[in-house]
Amino acid sequence: xxxxxxxxxxxxxxxxxxxxxxxxxxxxxxxxxxxxxxxxxxxxxxxxxxxxxxxxxxxxxxxxxxxxxxxxxxxxxxxxxxxxxxxxxxxxxxxxxxxxxxxxxxxxxxxxxxxxxxxxxxxxxxxxxxxxxxxxxxxxxxxxxxxxxxxxxxxxxxxxxxxxxxxxxxxxxxxxxxxxxxxxxx
Numbered sequence: 313x314x315x316x317x318x319x320x321x322x323x324x325x326x327x328x329x330x331x332x333x334x335x336x337x338x339x340x341x342x343x344x345x346x347x348x349x350x351x352x353x354x355x356x357x358x359x360x361x362x363x364x365x366x367x368x369x370x371x372x373x374x375x376x377x378x379x380x381x382x383x384x385x386x387x388x389x390x391x392x393x394x395x396x397x398x399x400x401x402x403x404x405x406x407x408x409x410x411x412x413x414x415x416x417x418x419x420x421x422x423x424x425x426x427x428x429x430x431x432x433x434x435x436x437x438x439x440x441x442x443x444x445x446x447x448x449x450x451x452x453x454x455x456x457x458x459x460x461x462x463x464x465x466x467x468x469x470x471x472x473x474x475x476x477x478x479x480x481x482x483x484x485x486x487x488x489x490x491x492x493x494x495x496x497x498x
Contacts, residue, residue: 313470313482314436317489319457320464325497335400338426340496341452342370342389342396344489345424351485353448353476354421362476368449371423372400374407383407386420424449433458437469448473450485 319337326333345351345368352365369389373382385407390396429437433456441447450470457466468489472482 315468315486316465317468317486318463319466319493321497322493323457323464331397334428335397338370338372338400339393339396340489340492341426343391344485344492345450346389347488350477350481351450355446355448357446365422367422369423370426371420372426374404376411381411383411386423425451427453429453429455432456434467439471445473445475448476
């Protein structure tokens with residue numbers, strides 16, 4: 313599902329508090345994903361059944377201009393905003409210094425994917441996965457925000473497995489995210 317998200321108040325809040333919009337938005341995405349069991353589902357291959365994580369964390373990416381590659385960054389989700397903000401900041405700094413951080417022995421199955429594409433304000437984005445019918449966690453992408461009718465809007469796409477989420481739950485994600493943004497900037 314693709315949509316345009318009004319982030320005017322979050323951009324303003326980020327500037328006013330001298331915090332990074334990217335990290336604030338990543339926190340709100342993570343909070344929204346963790347707000348419902350439907351968004352924390354996994355298919356347990358060996359047992360051939362569904363499971364629900366108590367908490368999911370986030371995999372996000374640091375882009376390297378010099379060679380146009382990305383480093384996946386795995387940040388544990390904390391409901392405590394300050395703790396999460398500081399951890400993401402630290403993880404990003406480390407990823408900028410070292411281009412590959414992932415520990416191949418670490419299990420990241422309880423991490424959802426969040427990817428920012430700051431180069432373009434797209435209208436639609438589609439993502440296909442090999443064996444995607446077995447992948448249940450959300451995959452979220454967002455693009456460059458822009459001024460439209462005196463509001464700042466940003467494209468947002470979410471990929472959910474239809475076995476775990478229908479159109480209502482995809483729509484609900486956008487509505488919950490909007491609500492979390494409003495609560496956050498108060």
